[in-house]
Amino acid sequence: MENYVTIAKFENIFEADLARSLLEDNGFDVNLLNERVVSLAPGIASSRLSLELQVLESQEAKAKALLTESENGSDTEYLLKNEGAILEGHFKLTSGRHSNLYIEKIRLLQNPLLAKTLCSRLAALITDDDVDCVVGPAYGGIALAFEVASILDKSFVFSQRKDGEMVIRSGFDLSEIKKAVVIEDIVTTGGSVKEVIQCLQDRNIEVIKVGALVDRSGGTVDFGVPFVSLLKLDIPTYDPEACPLCSAGIPITQPGSSDKK
Numbered sequence: 001m002e003n004y005v006t007i008a009k010f011e012n013i014f015e016a017d018l019a020r021s022l023l024e025d026n027g028f029d030v031n032l033l034n035e036r037v038v039s040l041a042p043g044i045a046s047s048r049l050s051l052e053l054q055v056l057e058s059q060e061a062k063a064k065a066l067l068t069e070s071e072n073g074s075d076t077e078y079l080l081k082n083e084g085a086i087l088e089g090h091f092k093l094t095s096g097r098h099s100n101l102y103i104e105k106i107r108l109l110q111n112p113l114l115a116k117t118l119c120s121r122l123a124a125l126i127t128d129d130d131v132d133c134v135v136g137p138a139y140g141g142i143a144l145a146f147e148v149a150s151i152l153d154k155s156f157v158f159s160q161r162k163d164g165e166m167v168i169r170s171g172f173d174l175s176e177i178k179k180a181v182v183i184e185d186i187v188t189t190g191g192s193v194k195e196v197i198q199c200l201q202d203r204n205i206e207v208i209k210v211g212a213l214v215d216r217s218g219g220t221v222d223f224g225v226p227f228v229s230l231l232k233l234d235i236p237t238y239d240p241e242a243c244p245l246c247s248a249g250i251p252i253t254q255p256g257s258s259d260k261k
């Protein structure tokens with residue numbers, strides 16, 4: 001009988017499951033070691049045991065190549081679509097323009113294991129930096145920045161708008177914070193993040209990097225510091241008069257909340 005060999009280890013079942021599905025969908029014979037123990041007591045078990053994804057020895061190289069390809073971000077879009085965070089259809093945006101894609105931001109947070117998975121990918125893009133603190137703008141950035149801070153073992157604060165002005169929530173102790181990273185869910189124009197950067201600079205805190213799950217700015221945004229994202233999404237919008245979806249007679253929907261920022 002051929003041996004199974006471990007090709008990847010995971011801390012959470014969600015991520016392990018994704019990798020397993022990917023391999024199974026591509027015809028691999030897969031075994032997930034420790035699955036039962038970890039799923040029975042996730043908190044306790046995962047600190048001692050990893051979920052080990054195994055394939056047959058003869059399939060090792062091909063399976064690894066497939067996983068690497070997926071880790072390189074090609075599946076972030078798939079995950080967000082699968083979760084309903086990126087919707088495909090025919091939408092009337094708050095600007096009045098039409099689009100075939102809509103980002104339902106709040107869905108990014110509805111599945112905490114997905115959010116954690118994406119945050120660990122984002123944290124991996126920041127881990128080399130010498131930072132004291134991870135900052136998230138309310139509301140979308142709060143949970144994400146908290147998770148990234150937790151992974152990087154840094155402190156966390158959040159900003160919010162007060163009387164129209166972006167401020168760090170009162171009560172946080174900023175005295176030890178010199179260098180910060182700002183984490184946002186979706187960057188469109190980057191306006192909110194720029195306000196956070198300014199507000200931190202006013203308190204002599206240097207922002208050294210900005211990270212977002214989705215960059216939909218089309219490469220137009222400049223924060224003056226490196227900007228990393230898991231997914232760059234070019235979302236075409238159309239004048240209603242010239243909308244190909246309208247021409248095709250596809251019914252239009254108006255999403256309930258704004259995705260503008």
Ligand SMILES: [Zn+2]
Binds near residue numbers: 090099243244246
């Ligand atoms: Zn249209």
